[in-house]
Amino acid sequence: MSFPDTLTTFDADDFEQLTVVRDPESGIRSAVAIHDTTMGPSLGGVRMRAYPSLDDAVRDAMALARAMTYKSALAGLELGGGKSVIDAEPTPANKAAFLPVYARHVASLGGRYVPGADMGTDASDMEVLAKDVPVVSSRRDPSPFTARGVLRAIGATLERAGHDGLAGRRVAVQGLGKVGSSLAGMLRAAGAEVLVADVDDDRVRAARDTAGAVAVPVGEILAADVDVLCPCAAGGVLTPVVLDALRARAIVPGANNPLADPALAVTLAGRGVDYVPDFVANAGGVIVCEAEVLGGGPGLDDEIAGKIRAIGATAVRILDDADRRGTDTVTVAHELARARLAARAAARPAFPALV
Template sequence: MNDVFDAMAAQGAHRILMLNDTRSGLKAIIALDDVTLGPACGGIRSQPYESFELALTDVAKLSQAMTLKCAIAGLDAGGGKTVVIDHPGMNRADAFRALGAYVQELGGLYHCAGDLGTSFEDLTHVAEKTSFCDLSGEDLGAATGVSVVNGIRACAALRGITDLASLKIAVQGAGLIGESVARAMAAHGAHIRVADVDAVRAAKLAADIGGEAVPADSVLMQDVDIVSPCAIGGVLTPEVVAGLKAWAVCGGANNQLGDASVADQLAARDIGYVPDFLASSGAVILGACRNIMKVDPQPFLAAVEVTARQVLEQSQDKGLSTVEIAKLIARSRIDDARTQRTKGG
């Protein structure tokens, strides 16, 4: 048992629910990272994991990123996440129903939505058993596209660029978020290059927007102004960053940095990086505003540009990476809320 606690401590995880439903075969982990500002929000990720430790690492990092997203976006919400360990013995429909029942038992402390590997059908099974599941995947993906575009605006503004039509942008991923970013920037007249592991999908999107499809393995190395990682995480490795030709990075993928050193490497190369937990905050902004705060999400989406510019400017002024600056802003808001709560008690 100590091994479990040691593994949690190693990942900075302090509130973990391990779910094992023998009838359906559900094996899942829910991480509630921080609920200081409000109920935890975060999607359900489904994929095979080679070990419990890898699943724990994933859910812990993702839930921590959600805490930062909510805090820096000014939301009255905290960070959470679920990983479902996909395996041959799982009855998928029953497993997601069982997960929904567990979420419902939390009584609104955790609000879930979709994520990588979880289909709309999976979510409908979750929603059969809980009222705390957001089924509006397309809306959430489009909202993330809006927050990424607002981050791109901030990058351009820092260079004195007001005409987005002058930008050349390489978008990695032609899924819901990547497509939203590509279409929005193309509508502004920007020159778009897009790539996806599904080359046919990328080619179709490029044709629709008057852009160019490029190979998936070279999209981040394109000679463009801004690269926008909107697919999987961990793509910004030291080797990739060393070869970047772009002067800014702003995308909707979670956990884009291959390791912590990459943030400093980007700063050292004077590449403006909008931290992923800010750039990709659109979905949680929409979900939290609609389901928890009951307010108009538009002011929060618009504020992403303001915050991104603040992060980029402070990074230059203080000689710190944008990730450090953004984390300071987010954690300061959480600390202030804790202080106020203590005074109120």
């Protein structure tokens, strides 16, 4: 058997488990990265996209898995962090060929990783996986809950800055997909003035017609003169060039990993911009996934609502701590998550699994 790709050495010291499958018969190349299961079974989406190389695919899975550990720990969930990738375009033909093989890859992990929808996959793909994988998440779309969490973080950030809620505040939303379109509607309902941009004109029209949003050219949204900027499209959009032109007073992302380089959080702190880390603001989706896979009694909806409300309080705590210590919010959020993991580690058996 010969493999066309070689894997280089990864900086994986903090990872519990990394499995890569290359099956010559189907042609699949998939990776599952389990970062940390201190808090519970690792949960994270299945990203399906064609990567430049297998190395890039594995690296993406690892970075996203690590962020899931922090996200779930900061949201107070009984979940660890994991993520997986299938290195292929998300076409119907590729899904038909690869998802059953990928399902067996996940099933071989014995419940230590719970897959969910991510870029390139959706609820219908989770139904395919469910034939072989005992526990899957995202069988209902978590995006409206993600948007609700981002809304809480925006409201709390504005109140902390001395504003009386969202009414009359200006908020820019980049990307009107599942999260951004929900968020734009919620912001308008709360009385905010909402500026939007998307590369898809139909989505912009829909936001203008149904949510009363104001359309802004795609190239201008990140530099809009607003109280809060919400990147809700791809990751990596906040580059040094974008930050030079930034006029927003705060950034509250729906998108994962919006900073092109995590060190840019220091730049934002230096400029006095309130930056709520993405893995704090966009945790609403994983909160509802926890409820989906761990279940609960009649009070479950209240529990979900409480955890989503708590996103606002966590955002304020992190902004306050960063100000007090003269550091950036990503550093503070990572430290807080690590402290929670350390406190739990002593009291929890290694390798919890859902079977």
